[in-house]
Amino acid sequence: MNKALFDHIDTNADEFVARVMDYVRHPSISAHDIGIRAVAGMLVRHLEGLGFEAGLVETPGHPFVLGRFDVDPARPTVLLYGHYDVQPPDPLEAWISPPFEPALRDGRIWARGIGDNKGQHFAQLLAIETHLKVHGTLPCNVIFLLEGEEEIGSPQIANFVKQNADRLQADLVVTSDGPLHESGQPVITFGVRGVASFDLLAKGASRDVHSGNFGGVVPNPIWTLVQLLATMKDADGNITVEGITEPVIPATNLEREVISRLPDDETAVKADLAIDELDGPRDRPYWDRLMFHPTLTINGISGGYNGPGSKTVLPNQAIAKCDIRLVEPLTPDYVFERVEAHVARFAPEV
């Protein structure tokens, strides 16, 4: 049964590659609202061509593409999730071939969206097409859901899911939105950490002032932020915001046993990123870090003067953008509460 499927794929491999290249040739940049409707429309027609009942679901933002192929209500239903929008391709000068002119190099397709996520969900569409061509039907009911705003933070998806819960009932959700493991081995990820993003804003005087005239008199909001941030994580890498690490559910013995059998990615990651040491705490195993612990990341700090040369400015505002990666049982609301309590205690002016 499988052989016929793979024979069909082998026979049509060149055509499939040409078609996925054609798909990513169409820009669909959600942040700039470029090409979104055109690509969403293409997908609806494509799904309809496969025999899906498909359409756009409008939202206050970009539409969702939703298609379903019902085989038999007694069979399980698989929901395939992906997103048809892509990141802006800047900086353009860093591309060897233009982002929307797909090129084949070193056995790979180079184009914006091919790896995130148009390539992946198009491969699923081709798999469905192959199955239909070879067997005339699918082994289960399939819901295909493609989002148009994943790259701008999925602002509509929570509402969309609530409002369309009955149409999204499924026994299994598969999201194709992830990277390929360097080994080339297929990987099934059972979940990822959550994220809570926040800004810390420190304000000083009513305007920027001169460090010669006012230094030592007017407080500097960048120092305020730096001191505050230093109370949130210690030099060894431990998060010191009360209540963030305490409730974390430790890994079970079964989980530990399973991750001990994962390939060692640490060496390759260190080499790829040119780092000698992992982040603190030092004694934590590689996979533990990625699976069982929350993190506090400073995404960026801005304020004052960062241009060429020097400027003796004493800035009146500073912002730190941060995120906390969440593990069980942390939720964004809970984490925001803990961060607010911490800030209120150590730097209430922030």
Ligand SMILES: [Zn+2]
């Ligand atoms: Zn993605």
